[in-house]
Amino acid sequence: MSETTEPRTLNFLEQIIEADIAAGKHGGRVGTRFPPEPNGYLHIGHAKSICLNSGLAKEYKGTFFLRFDDTNPAKEETEYVESIIDDVKWLSGDDLKDRIFFASDYFQQMYDWAEELIRKGKAYVCDQTPEQMKENRGTPSEPMTPSAGREFSPEKNLELFRQMRDGKFAEGERTLRAKIDLASPNFNMRDPVMYRIVKAEHHRTGAKWIIYPMYDWAHGLEDAIERITHSICTLEFEHHRPLYDWFLDQIDEFSKPGAYRPRQFEFARLNLSYTVMSKRKLLELVKGKFVSGWSDPRMPTICGLRRRGYTPESIRAFCKEIGVARMNSMIDVVKLENAIREDLNKRALRRMGVLKPVKLVIENYPDEKSEMLDAVNNPENEADGTRQIPFSKVLFIEQDDFMEIAPKKYFRLTPGQEVRLRYAYYVKCTGCVKDDAGNVVEVRCN
RNA sequence: UGCGGGAUUGUGUAAAGGUAGCACGAAUGGCUCUGAACCAUUUAGUCGGGGUUCGAAUCCCUGUCCCGCAACCA
Numbered sequence: 001m002s003e004t005t006e007p008r009t010l011n012f013l014e015q016i017i018e019a020d021i022a023a024g025k026h027g028g029r030v031g032t033r034f035p036p037e038p039n040g041y042l043h044i045g046h047a048k049s050i051c052l053n054s055g056l057a058k059e060y061k062g063t064f065f066l067r068f069d070d071t072n073p074a075k076e077e078t079e080y081v082e083s084i085i086d087d088v089k090w091l092s093g094d095d096l097k098d099r100i101f102f103a104s105d106y107f108q109q110m111y112d113w114a115e116e117l118i119r120k121g122k123a124y125v126c127d128q129t130p131e132q133m134k135e136n137r138g139t140p141s142e143p144m145t146p147s148a149g150r151e152f153s154p155e156k157n158l159e160l161f162r163q164m165r166d167g168k169f170a171e172g173e174r175t176l177r178a179k180i181d182l183a184s185p186n187f188n189m190r191d192p193v194m195y196r197i198v199k200a201e202h203h204r205t206g207a208k209w210i211i212y213p214m215y216d217w218a219h220g221l222e223d224a225i226e227r228i229t230h231s232i233c234t235l236e237f238e239h240h241r242p243l244y245d246w247f248l249d250q251i252d253e254f255s256k257p258g259a260y261r262p263r264q265f266e267f268a269r270l271n272l273s274y275t276v277m278s279k280r281k282l283l284e285l286v287k288g289k290f291v292s293g294w295s296d297p298r299m300p301t302i303c304g305l306r307r308r309g310y311t312p313e314s315i316r317a318f319c320k321e322i323g324v325a326r327m328n329s330m331i332d333v334v335k336l337e338n339a340i341r342e343d344l345n346k347r348a349l350r351r352m353g354v355l356k357p358v359k360l361v362i363e364n365y366p367d368e369k370s371e372m373l374d375a376v377n378n379p380e381n382e383a384d385g386t387r388q389i390p391f392s393k394v395l396f397i398e399q400d401d402f403m404e405i406a407p408k409k410y411f412r413l414t415p416g417q418e419v420r421l422r423y424a425y426y427v428k429c430t431g432c433v434k435d436d437a438g439n440v441v442e443v444r445c446n
Numbered sequence: 447u448g449c450g451g452g453a454u455u456g457u458g459u460a461a462a463g464g465u466a467g468c469a470c471g472a473a474u475g476g477c478u479c480u481g482a483a484c485c486a487u488u489u490a491g492u493c494g495g496g497g498u499u500c501g502a503a504u505c506c507c508u509g510u511c512c513c514g515c516a517a518c519c520a
Contacts, residue, residue: 009460009468037520072519130518137516140448175518185449187516196518215520236514239450266451268513273457321469323459325452328513332457335470345483352480380483411481422479 011324013052013265017060017230026260030062031229034088035069035222038080038203040279041294042087042302044315044336048270051319053232054092064094065226067101071218073202081203083294087302091312103213103222104204110213110221111165113251114176114194118157122250123194124149125160126177137190143183144190150179164197164211171197178217180246188243192216220244223262224254231262234269235326241266270322271330275300314343349377349384352422357396360413362427364446365393375423391424402443404432413443 010018021028032053036046057064066088070076089096117123126147128136136145149157164174176195184190194217199210213221223231231244244264248254254261276282277300285291285299295303305315318339322331352375370392378384397413406414413419418428433442 011459015462035520039520069520075519126518128518133518140516172518177518187449190516193518198518212518214518219520233520235451237520239515241450268452321458325459327452327458329458332471335458338470341482350480376479379479409481411478418478420478424479426478 012326013056013230013232013267013324014059016265017056020229021060026227026229029229030057030060031065031227032057032062032232033065033067033223033226033228035067035219036084037069037072037076038084039072039075039077040080040283041083043277043282043300044272044275044302044305045270045277045300046087047091047302047315048319048322048324049232049234050088050091051316052267052324054094055316055320056230056232062229063099064092065099065101065228066096067222067226068103069215069219069222070102070104070202070204071213071215073198073200073205073212076203078203083303087306090306091302091315093312101222101226102204103218104202106218106222106225107205107209107213109225110218111211113221114213114217115158115161116252117178117194117250118161118176119154120250121154121179123161123176123178124152124157125164126150126175126191126193127173128175129172133193137187138183140185146182146191149177150191161195164195165209167210169197171199173197176211178243178247178250186239186242188216188240189246192243216240216243217247220248220262220264221251223264224248224260227260228262231264233264233266235266235328237264238266240264266326267324268326268328271328272300272336273330273333275333309344310340311343314340317343346380347378350375350379352389354396354398356399358399358402358440359442360395360397360402361442361444362393362395362446363430363444367393369393373423389423395421397443399440402429402432402440404440413445 017030020026021030034046034050034053036042042050054064056062066085068081068084070081085096085100088094114123126133126149128147138144149160152160160174161176163169164176174197175193177191177193180191181189182191193214195211195213197210198212201207202209202212219231222228241264248261253259271277276285282294282299282301286294291299294301295307297304297308302315315336318336321339322335370390372388373391374386375389376384376386400412402413403410404415406412406417410417411419413429415429415431418426420426427445429443429445431444432440433444435441
């Protein structure tokens with residue numbers, strides 16, 4: 001007997017993961033995460049990342065975490081944290097129990113590792129202002145100009161760093177920088193900032209910290225702490241990858257032979273035709289009261305789609321359908337619409353409604369009579385049963401369902417044409433009644 | 447400019463040297479219970495130029511075009 005196996009096509013991430021499992025990396029385990037900064041509401045673009053990460057974890061029987069990358073108190077709020085948790089739970093169908101984390105919970109650990117780098121002479125305190133840093137960054141052919149701190153002893157830098165932590169400096173006065181390469185063609189490697197001073201209330205740690213880790217320093221550490229195996233992000237972080245690896249290389253715990261190492265992989269973000277996804281513009285719509293709020297059904301936010309009637313299954317199907325690649329693309333929004341149509345077609349209970357009514361009079365139906373007719377709730381699922389709908393001489397139909405003078409392929413009511421009324425009788429249109437202005441006020445048939 | 451990515455029907459996405467497939471769209475036809483859905487048929491593609499090979503979307507060379515980055519944002 002021959003086995004017919006469904007030909008399964010893997011996307012590039014599945015191929016990488018399967019190769020890693022086959023090679024025994026991480027003991028064959030898969031751990032993914034969705035790491036939003038709580039600085040806004042999630043939209044359909046984020047849905048792609050959520051479905052990807054949670055989907056891969058499910059597919060390979062791994063773990064999926066929701067982690068808030070809350071490293072910039074100036075932009076983050078608890079309101080966003082709460083909405084993101086709701087949206088991710090709803091979309092992924094995962095209760096996220098015990099699997100919601102915060103970068104801010106790792107601040108002390110990150111700080112300790114920063115001191116480790118300073119002690120090793122791999123990081124230093126810089127006194128350049130943001131403006132000076134920009135001026136001194138150099139050009140592709142000229143190296144950057146460092147500050148004196150680059151040559152200070154580890155002891156002195158450690159002391160300065162502790163002073164930063166303890167509030168001896170104002171915002172912008174000092175930063176901690178990694179000592180990497182003054183002339184790297186990848187500007188991310190030209191001594192990137194690891195910590196900056198931000199004197200703002202953090203939504204979780206309050207005023208405990210006044211120095212905050214930058215994304216590049218923090219992200220790989222967060223992944224490493226959580227034992228993420230495949231750290232999936234969007235394409236624009238591609239040339240941050242050398243930095244991601246460099247930082248982990250500097251920390252004993254993650255650079256020892258056989259030590260745990262997460263890896264970064266990039267994919268193309270979602271672009272949807274006719275859809276605004278810029279956080280700034282969406283915020284403008286909300287603040288300017290052009291919409292009723294983040295969950296306005298016209299918004300491309302996850303909560304907006306939810307209110308519009310999208311099911312999580314349909315959005316997941318959409319994400320699976322569009323695939324994942326490293327090429328920038330523009331998905332036609334009809335693809336999203338197709339996903340919900342397909343889903344709802346299978347499970348939605350049908351109801352009839354009339355938006356712009358016009359009276360339909362059945363001339364040969366008795367004046368006083370009325371009867372109840374059986375209507376199928378869902379033609380695609382008999383189990384959904386039937387309901388009763390009333391029928392009488394005078395009914396209301398959609399204005400668009402009648403045309404006095406109709407084109408060739410008009411299948412609705414027009415004088416002389418017979419149609420079937422849904423769940424009821426065949427009727428033939430005999431004409432219509434108009435008011436003084438010429439508007440059709442009544443359609444007649446028998 | 448430097449660095450890093452990318453290029454397969456209209457839009458996406460497969461094919462790891464061996465028949466270019468799938469989905470959505472579009473078109474045509476069918477259907478007197480949603481102009482939906484469904485059914486049938488059709489449409490249309492490997493960026494250009496060289497090379498390797500019996501055979502190239504795939505490997506090599508070369509050109510072109512597109513995207514991203516050069517924040518004390520993530």
